[in-house]
Amino acid sequence: MTDDLLDLLMDLLRLPGISGHEGLVAARLQESWAPLVDELHVDLLGNLVATRNGVTPGPRPTMLITAHMDSVGFIVRGILDGFVQVSQVGRFDDRLLPGQSVTVHGARPIPGLIVAPARAGLPEKIGGGVVPTKYLLVDLGLPAGEIQRVVKVGDSLSFDNPPRFLADDVICGHSLDNRASLAALEVCLKALAGIELKWDLVMAATVQEETTAYGAQSAGHTTGPAAAIVVDVTYGRAYAEPENESFPLGGGPTNAWSAEVHPGVYREIEAAAERAGVALTREILPSDTGTEARGILIGGAGIPLGVLSIPLRYMHNPVEVVMLSDIRQTGLLLAEVVAGLDDEFLRRLALD
Amino acid sequence: MPSSEPNATRITEGQIRLLRSLTETTGVSGGEGAVRRLVRAEVETHVDDLWTDALGNLLAVRRGRGRGRLKVMLAAHMDEVGFMITEADTDGFLAFEAVGRIDRDGIAGKSLWIGDDRHLGVIGIKPIHLTDERERSRRLTIDSLRIDIGADGREAALERVRPGDRASFATEFRRMRGTLFGKALDDRLGVASLIELLRHVPDSVDLMAAFTVQEEIGQIGARVAAQALDPDLAVVLDCTPARDLPVWDGSENRTYNARLGAGPAIYAADKATVSDPRLFALFTETAARMGRPYQIRQPGGGKTDAAAIHLANGGVPCISISVPARYLHGPAGMARIADWRGSVSLVHQVLSSIRPAMLKRH
Numbered sequence: 001m002t003d004d005l006l007d008l009l010m011d012l013l014r015l016p017g018i019s020g021h022e023g024l025v026a027a028r029l030q031e032s033w034a035p036l037v038d039e040l041h042v043d044l045l046g047n048l049v050a051t052r053n054g055v056t057p058g059p060r061p062t063m064l065i066t067a068h069m070d071s072v073g074f075i076v077r078g079i080l081d082g083f084v085q086v087s088q089v090g091r092f093d094d095r096l097l098p099g100q101s102v103t104v105h106g107a108r109p110i111p112g113l114i115v116a117p118a119r120a121g122l123p124e125k126i127g128g129g130v131v132p133t134k135y136l137l138v139d140l141g142l143p144a145g146e147i148q149r150v151v152k153v154g155d156s157l158s159f160d161n162p163p164r165f166l167a168d169d170v171i172c173g174h175s176l177d178n179r180a181s182l183a184a185l186e187v188c189l190k191a192l193a194g195i196e197l198k199w200d201l202v203m204a205a206t207v208q209e210e211t212t213a214y215g216a217q218s219a220g221h222t223t224g225p226a227a228a229i230v231v232d233v234t235y236g237r238a239y240a241e242p243e244n245e246s247f248p249l250g251g252g253p254t255n256a257w258s259a260e261v262h263p264g265v266y267r268e269i270e271a272a273a274e275r276a277g278v279a280l281t282r283e284i285l286p287s288d289t290g291t292e293a294r295g296i297l298i299g300g301a302g303i304p305l306g307v308l309s310i311p312l313r314y315m316h317n318p319v320e321v322v323m324l325s326d327i328r329q330t331g332l333l334l335a336e337v338v339a340g341l342d343d344e345f346l347r348r349l350a351l352d
Numbered sequence: 353m354p355s356s357e358p359n360a361t362r363i364t365e366g367q368i369r370l371l372r373s374l375t376e377t378t379g380v381s382g383g384e385g386a387v388r389r390l391v392r393a394e395v396e397t398h399v400d401d402l403w404t405d406a407l408g409n410l411l412a413v414r415r416g417r418g419r420g421r422l423k424v425m426l427a428a429h430m431d432e433v434g435f436m437i438t439e440a441d442t443d444g445f446l447a448f449e450a451v452g453r454i455d456r457d458g459i460a461g462k463s464l465w466i467g468d469d470r471h472l473g474v475i476g477i478k479p480i481h482l483t484d485e486r487e488r489s490r491r492l493t494i495d496s497l498r499i500d501i502g503a504d505g506r507e508a509a510l511e512r513v514r515p516g517d518r519a520s521f522a523t524e525f526r527r528m529r530g531t532l533f534g535k536a537l538d539d540r541l542g543v544a545s546l547i548e549l550l551r552h553v554p555d556s557v558d559l560m561a562a563f564t565v566q567e568e569i570g571q572i573g574a575r576v577a578a579q580a581l582d583p584d585l586a587v588v589l590d591c592t593p594a595r596d597l598p599v600w601d602g603s604e605n606r607t608y609n610a611r612l613g614a615g616p617a618i619y620a621a622d623k624a625t626v627s628d629p630r631l632f633a634l635f636t637e638t639a640a641r642m643g644r645p646y647q648i649r650q651p652g653g654g655k656t657d658a659a660a661i662h663l664a665n666g667g668v669p670c671i672s673i674s675v676p677a678r679y680l681h682g683p684a685g686m687a688r689i690a691d692w693r694g695s696v697s698l699v700h701q702v703l704s705s706i707r708p709a710m711l712k713r714h
Contacts, residue, residue, distance in 0.1 A: 081598035093480045095492050099458030099683040101533075111528060113684055116457060117597040120607045130491055131457070135600055139678065141531030141686055164463065164472050164522075166502030172463070172474050239445040239498040240478040250504070290481070313500065314476025318461045321476065321500060 004190065005327060008032050009163075009183040013173040016105060016158035018073030018089050019211040022046055025069040029182060029205050036189040037203070047219045048205040052189070054197040062200045063341055064225035064303075065188070065334060066216050067181035067232065068209030068292055071174065072316055074102070074133075074157035082144030083137035084112065084151055090210035092316055094133050100318055102138060103160040106151040111160065112140040159318040169324045170249070176320040178209070180310050180327050181231040187331020192338060199226075199341040209292045217295030220303060225296075226346055227265055227304045229337065231330065232291040234283060234309035236321065247311040249323040252279035253330040254309045258286065260293045262304035264349030269306045269337055276336035278329045283309060304349050308333065363693050368532075370394065371544045372525040375534035378465050380434030380451050380518040381569045384408055386468070387430040387543070391563050394547050399561070405580060409573045410563040413581075416555040420708050425560045425583035425668070426549060426699070427574055427657045428542030428590065429567030432535070433681050435519040437466065437499070440510050444503035446473065448519065450494055452568030458682035460492050464499060467517035473499040521683040530689050537685040539567070541675045542589035545696045554704040567657050574657035578664035585631065585669040585711060587699060590656045591687070592617050592649050592674035608650065610676035613688050615645030616695035619672040622651065624659035628669035630710060635671060638702050644694050649674060669711060673699055 008028070017025040026048040034040055037050040048069070054060045072090030079085065084104060098116040103109050115138070116122075116131040126135070138157065140147060163173035185203050192201070202223045207215035209232075220228065234254050237246035247254055255269050273280040288294060289307045296303050310330050313321040379387035388410050396402055399412040410430070415421075433452030440446050446466075450456070464473045475497050480488070499519070503509035523535035534540075546561055553559045560581040565573035567590075578586060596608040610617040618635045619627050639646035649672075662670035675695050677687040 083598060091480050093460075093477060093483065093488055095457070095488065096461035096477065099455070099679065100461060101684060111526060111533070113533065113679065113686065115597070115679055117600070118595040118607070120595070121597055121599040121605060123600055128491070130489055137597060139597075139686060141528050141533065161463070166472055166474065166500065170502030172472075172500075172502075235479060235482065238476060238478075238500060239441070239443065240496075241482060245482060314461075314474075315479035315481065317476045317479075319463060319474040319476050321474065321502065 005183045005187050008186050009179060012179040012182060013163035013175060016103060017069060017071055017175065018156050018158055019070040019208045021156045022069040022207045026205060032186055033189060036193060043218065043222060045215055045218045046207040047215050049219060049223065050203045052192065052197060052201040054199045056198045060200050061226035061346060062202050062223060063338055064202045064204060064220065064223050064228040065185060066204045066206050066219060066228065066230050066292060066296065067185055068178045068215065069182065069205045070207055070210050071177065072210050076151060076153050076155040076157065078153060079147060079151060080137065082147050083139060086133065086136070086138060086157060088133055090316065094130050096317055097133060097136055098131065101160055102157045104138065104140065104151055105156045108150060110140050110150060112138040115139050161318055166321065170321060171324060172319050172321045174318045174320065176312055176322045177233045177315055180233060180312060180322045184231055184310065184327045184330040184334065187328055188334035188338065191332055191335035195339055197338060201338050206292060213292040213295045216292035217299065220296035220299035224300060225303055227349065228296050229334065230291050230293045230296065230305060230307045232307065232309050233312035233315065235315060236311035236313035238313040247281055247283065249311050249313065250325055251281060251311065252326060253333060254281045254283035256283045256285050256289045256307035256309065258289045260289050260297055261306055262349060265304050265306035268345065268348070269308065272336040272340055273333055276332055278333040363689050367544060367548060368527060370547065371540060374540035374543055375525045375536045378434070378470065378518065378520040379430050379432055380520055381431040381566045383518040384430040384565045388563065391430065391543060391547065395550050398551050405576060407573050407576055408565040409577045411577060411581065412550060412561040414550060414553050414559045416557050418556065421556060421558050422585065422706060422708055423558045423560055423583045424703060425562060425578060425581050425586035425661065426546050427562040427564055427577065427586060427588045427661060428546040429539045429564045429573070429657055430543055431565055431568050432520060432538065433568045435464065437513055437515050437517045437519060439515055440506045440513065442506050444505045444509040445498035445500060446509065446513060448494065448499055451518065453681055455682035456494060457491065459494070459497060462683045463522040464519040465522045466501065466513050466519040471501055471512050472522060473501040473519065475499055523684045532687050532689060533684050535684055537677045537687050538591035538680040541591050541677065541687060541692055545589045545692065548696050549699060552700060557703055557706065564657055571655065571657050571660035575660035575664060578661040578668055582665055583668060586661045588656045588658045588661065588670065588672040589699065590672055590674045591677045591680060592654065593680050594676040594678045610647060610649050610674065612676050612678060613691065614647040614676065615691055616698050617647050617649035617674040617676050619649050620651050622654045622656065624655040625662050625670060627671040631669055631671040634706065634710060635673065635698065635702060638705065639698050642698065642701055646694065646698065
């Protein structure tokens with residue numbers, strides 16, 4: 001059953017969808033989620049909001065689960081002699097960019113290559129150092145005149161490397177941050193199919209996390225949840241990450257312990273993991289979680305929330321790496337939390 | 353076998369497909385076998401003799417007819433710059449080294465094909481969130497990078513990949529109308545040109561084709577190929593960097609080496625070889641007469657197989673003709689079909705018109 005997540009995930013990893021341009025991702029999700037929920041719409045900012053109604057009569061509390069749809073990318077800053085100049089949307093290490101293939105979303109999608117000019121064509125102050133994005137160019141292999149016609153300042157660019165498997169259960173691609181989490185949300189919805197819920201469940205696939213996290217803020221505001229869980233990715237352990245800040249692939253999701261996280265929600269997630277037999281690791285994030293949690297937290301009278309993260313190697317590289325089992329485990333854990341929501345839940349969260 | 357003009361008006365779809373297969377094959381210096389097998393299948397029905405020598409060069413002779421034929425060697429190297437796996441660490445990540453002068457700024461964030469079974473690996477780097485500006489201001493060195501093949505530990509890694517395996521960028525070939533993107537255009541473009549020329553050799557010459565090995569690590573194959581073939585003259589078919597990008601402040605780019613779209617690049621001299629002046633005159637005059645674009649590659653740096661060939665035996669008059677291409681020695685280069693076509697028809701025209709008297713001393 002949960003193997004279906006691959007259809008969705010592989011499709012999502014082939015889509016563009018940088019911050020502010022998430023429409024295609026929302027459309028693909030809508031297709032998958034429509035049969036699994038009672039109501040579904042795209043809000044004014046572009047968040048996809050999907051609702052499964054609970055069965056309890058009367059006003060029901062809402063559990064909001066969010067994952068952002070947008071990914072890091074570029075925007076056209078200028079055109080220089082038929083070459084495209086770009087700015088980053090989100091954050092990248094400049095050292096990843098030369099030689100990277102991209103799609104420019106101009107009058108039509110145009111393949112291109114990010115390149116560093118020879119040192120002789122760069123300002124002297126760069127010397128033998130790293131070439132900043134500002135001086136990188138995108139070569140579309142088209143005549144300068146045509147580029148003037150089909151590309152304009154403000155067009156977006158996305159990585160275009162297709163998803164590939166490194167091993168049976170290990171997938172590599174761009175934008176696994178945070179499309180791995182969107183796939184986990186789908187695993188959750190499927191696991192809940194046919195199960196009566198006491199609460200209403202709202203799944204929000206949000207926009208613009210990588211730039212401002214305003215998407216989640218608006219989703220939190222309009223859906224008025226009693227509690228929320230944010231699903232994102234965290235640092236997967238590879239060869240260069242400090243051990244105390246990274247988590248092994250295949251070890252299941254992390255449960256953030258942070259000022260942003262409500263201790264009651266944290267405990268409920270822990271208890272659900274225990275019931276569902278999902279391995280869960282505590283991730284210590286002393287002040288904030290670096291996710292869109294902040295925007296939700298400060299909505300309304302304050303929203304108690306938790307943050308679940310899927311370990312992902314090489315965050316904000318075009319070759320992010322995730323283990324599928326971690327996605328499945330995260331989805332099943334979310335389903336267990338939702339299935340366990342009852343009248344007592346909010347009382348258990350009360351702080352003295 | 354009829355002597356015919358290679359299709360001079362366009363590069364055929366078949367040639368593009370062949371170039372795609374050639375560029376998507378891995379042939380890092382010293383491991384050219386897969387490329388050689390491809391080339392052999394393409395040329396075996398068009399030549400009189402075909403053999404692989406002790407170093408792995410694929411050599412072919414196509415004899416002409418009539419008297420006073422020149423023995424003309426055409427060389428194109430089969431190898432590409434790439435990587436070799438040196439170790440699998442306890443966590444299953446692979447250390448590696450460069451083979452040839454790889455563009456080290458183009459490595460991070462790329463995918464590789466490793467070994468004969470072409471296992472996929474990726475070179476990711478630490479997330480930007482875990483680095484500081486100081487760290488990010490330093491260029492990456494190969495010894496700080498590892499390849500991830502999704503293996504859970506050393507033993508799992510060694511089941512798929514072994515130290516000594518070679519790796520290339522996992523770049524799929526792409527065509528955008530008149531522009532080609534791909535890895536190893538240097539020198540699979542030359543290899544594809546040589547295959548095309550072998551199919552259309554004029555009868556007035558004996559053509560000796562050398563698909564050489566290990567050019568990128570010192571023109572090793574070309575040396576012995578020339579010694580064995582003992583030609584009267586040699587033409588090297590290679591790729592040369594087009595560094596023709598705009599300068600950041602709008603000033604003129606005077607160190608472009610070669611320009612994309614300006615036609616085949618004829619060498620006057622590079623770091624290792626002064627082109628034979630008679631051949632230089634013959635090629636430039638022929639190109640001018642043909643009325644097609646050509647360019648003189650800016651003399652200066654760089655080397656081709658000519659570096660070794662012109663010193664072979666008693667010395668061989670030699671020249672290099674390159675297809676200009678951008679971003680060589682990185683994950684994806686870019687070339688124009690028109691420049692490729694121009695180089696094939698120029699060399700064919702010279703082969704058709706060259707006579708022994710042209711090599712007499714002035």
